[in-house]
Amino acid sequence: MKNSKLAVIALAVPMGVFVGAAPAGADETMKLRADLAPLNDSGARGTAMVTVQGTRVTVDIESSGLLAGQPHAQHFHIGGKHMCPGPGAADDIEDDDRLSTTEGKPFYGDIKTSLTTKGDTSPDSGLAVDRFPAAADDGGVSYSRTFEVPKDxxxxxxxxxxxxxxHGLDYNDNGKYDMDGGGKSDLDPKLPAEATDPAACGRLTAAPTGGMAAGAGGTGAQGPDTMLLGTGAALLAVAGAGFLGRRRMRRPLR
Ligand SMILES: [Cu+2]
Known part of the structure; x- marks a missing residue:
């Protein structure tokens, strides 16, 4: 009797340690969130969720209030003060009542990742307008993609x-990107400023983990947490398999 009880404890302790020992450092899954607020009076808002594990990131963005039917360049900007320009930043830098991408650079830094819908995601694709999501008729953009980023x-x-x-807004409210709204883009003179000026911005910060833990609040046991961890890992595995599967499918069949 006593012996079997001891055996249970002996088994339980290592299992508890195992469950608690999440992979350390850069391989640990981390979730971040950004609330995107309007710049340049665009009226655009959104929420971005980012999951990072090692050098693999999953980016989900849901935005509204963007110019319908037009592509919206979107990036990770890294550098500067790691923040979004506040209201009035445009007036502080150049008295033209609009904030160009360059004018925002002291705040949010350079383009480091291009959140394209397919293909390259490096800064080289920063203005690959044919590979950025276009806003739907209601001005909404839904974006979801998993891809690899450099270690830094x-x-x-x-x-x-x-x-x-x-990026991308409509200064003169004529339903399209054109030079009349804000002149040429500071990034590419062949593009209108309307196509590249920032419309919405948000800093990515660690998402509170309370959301998942709250569900297990009543029980006090470690069980529910363990189950959630297991489910999450399974979902990740399924998502990963799906991603690989799609990539393989894209290859020409003949
Ligand atoms: Cu950008």
Whole structure:
């Protein structure tokens, strides 16, 4: 009798240790969130959720109030003060009542990752307008993608040093990007400023873990947490398999 009780304890302790020992450091899954607030009176808002594990990131963005039917460049900006320009920043820098992407750089830094819908995600694709999501008729943008980033980008995201910026707005309210609204873009003179000026911005900060823990609040036992961990791992595994599967599917069949 006593012996079997001891055996249970002996088994339980190592299992508890095992469950508690999450993978350490950069491989540990971390979730971050950014509330995107309007810049340049765009009226655009959104929520971005980012999960980072090692150098793999999953980015989900839901925005509203963007110019319908037009592509919206979106990036991780890293550098500067790791923040979004406040109201009036445009007037402080250049008295034209609008904030260009360059004018925002002291606040949010350079483009480090291009949140494209397919293909390259490096800064080289910063203005690849044909690979950014277009806003729906109601001005909404839904974006979801999992991809690899360089180590320094992953580290900056984890550190809370990344800012998400969505670009593209309609200064003269004519329903399209044109030079009449704000002249040429500071990034590419062939593009209108309307296509590249920042419309929404938010800094990525660690998402509170309370959301998941709250569900287990009543029981006090470690069980529910363990189950949640297991479910999460399974979901990640399924998501990972799906991602690989899609990539393989894209290859030409003949
Ligand atoms: Cu940007």
């Amino acid at each position: 980008v992953a580290a900056a995201v984890r550190a809370g040093d990344a800012v998400i910026v969505q």
